[in-house]
Amino acid sequence: AQTVTQSQPEMSVQEAETVTLSCTYDTSESDYYLFWYKQPPSRQMILVIRQEAYKQQNATENRFSVNFQKAAKSFSLKISDSQLGDAAMYFCAYLGTLVNRGSTLGRLYFGRGTQLTVWP
Amino acid sequence: EAGVTQFPSHSVIEKGQTVTLRCDPISGHDNLYWYRRVMGKEIKFLLHFVKESKQDESGMPNNRFLAERTGGTYSTLKVQPAELEDSGVYFCASSPQGWANVLTFGAGSRLTVL
Numbered sequence: 709a710q711t712v713t714q715s716q717p718e719m720s721v722q723e724a725e726t727v728t729l730s731c732t733y734d735t736s737e738s739d740y741y742l743f744w745y746k747q748p749p750s751r752q753m754i755l756v757i758r759q760e761a762y763k764q765q766n767a768t769e770n771r772f773s774v775n776f777q778k779a780a781k782s783f784s785l786k787i788s789d790s791q792l793g794d795a796a797m798y799f800c801a802y803l804g805t806l807v808n809r810g811s812t813l814g815r816l817y818f819g820r821g822t823q824l825t826v827w828p
Numbered sequence: 829e830a831g832v833t834q835f836p837s838h839s840v841i842e843k844g845q846t847v848t849l850r851c852d853p854i855s856g857h858d859n860l861y862w863y864r865r866v867m868g869k870e871i872k873f874l875l876h877f878v879k880e881s882k883q884d885e886s887g888m889p890n891n892r893f894l895a896e897r898t899g900g901t902y903s904t905l906k907v908q909p910a911e912l913e914d915s916g917v918y919f920c921a922s923s924p925q926g927w928a929n930v931l932t933f934g935a936g937s938r939l940t941v942l
Contacts (some may be wrong), residue, residue: 799871801871
């Protein structure tokens with residue numbers, strides 16, 4: 709079974725600084741998707757960034773970027789120029805395409821989350 | 829476009845009582861998913877609807893949990909009778925047909941069983 713591990717229950721960063729959240733996963737599949745979701749307190753969980761495993765280039769979305777190391781099964785999230793609004797619980801998630809291709813299954817596997825605090 | 833709406837946002841009940849959680853997906857989304865996060869643990873898959881049909885309910889913990897999606901629109905998740913270990917946050921997500929990798933999540937319903 710696929711597993712996702714986030715080894716940092718909590719992280720903190722000073723405003724305007726850079727922080728990296730770690731995520732590793734275990735799978736025997738060669739093609740899959742990886743995601744970082746963000747959940748601010750009492751608000752909906754939103755997608756931060758998505759990476760397709762077949763793409764070698766790391767995904768970026770404005771201040772958010774990933775370091776995807778397929779061989780190491782590592783998928784870390786880097787937040788640059790951190791803002792107070794970045795404070796949230798961050799979840800790393802995996803989606804296998806073996807169940808995705810040709811079907812509508814969307815069984816994500818999540819890590820336990822990393823609570824990010826941003827200090828002014 | 830309205831997002832995924834979940835109700836109630838927080839429910840506190842006593843062991844043995846019944847609770848019904850509701851999810852309104854994005855209009856037109858055929859896929860609807862329920863996930864649950866027990867405090868300090870991973871968010872885990874519960875089940876998946878395609879329209880009104882259960883595509884995969886292998887994540888449902890036991891027969892005290894009943895999910896329905898009448899008419900392929902909103903969905904309810906009923907827990908009867910509730911146990912202490914059912915406490916957690918229940919997330920609903922939806923996606924268009926054929927786009928399982930573009931899930932939109934709701935804010936979750938927090939359930940506390942005393």
